Amino acid sequence: MKKFGLLVAGGIASVILLSTIGPMVGLLVSLLLLYFIFKQFLKAESTGGKIGLGIIGFIVLMASIHNAPAIIGVVAAYVLYLVYKKWNENKHTKIKEESDPFVNFEKQWNELNKY
Structure with missing residues (x-):
């Protein structure tokens, strides 16, 4: 559901950005x-x-x-940038956790210290 919201926001921002390219130039x-x-x-x-x-x-x-109206286009470009960052945020954190051998060790160490 979160990806769908990002997709809708990115679509709206890209349409606004494309429609304001003329005033931006x-x-x-x-x-x-x-x-x-x-x-x-x-x-x-x-x-x-x-x-x-x-x-x-x-x-x-x-x-x-x-x-x-070009200012609206600049805001739309910024929103599109934020959507791009949020879209790729989950990918980078998952890859970072999976490739880091110390994360798994830290989790196991914390589980051992609970007892």
Whole structure:
């Protein structure tokens, strides 16, 4: 039953992630543009250049805000990562216990100490 819940959560998260790839790419591009515009704004010495870069930066900032659904896609990617970790958690712990010879010895030692 736990695997079924993880499967459903992973399926929903993957559908949301796939549907928000476009806004995620748009947000990435607009934030990169905004970063380079800001760096040029700090380097500009003329007032006209600063005003022009400020206007362009404002337009790109509005484009970044328009791609806000990309944040939902990032959350979906994180949920998908958590589902992946939980899915493989049981496999790793079982393999670790079976391959470690001292775990069996510790269990037997604890059983002997009970009496």
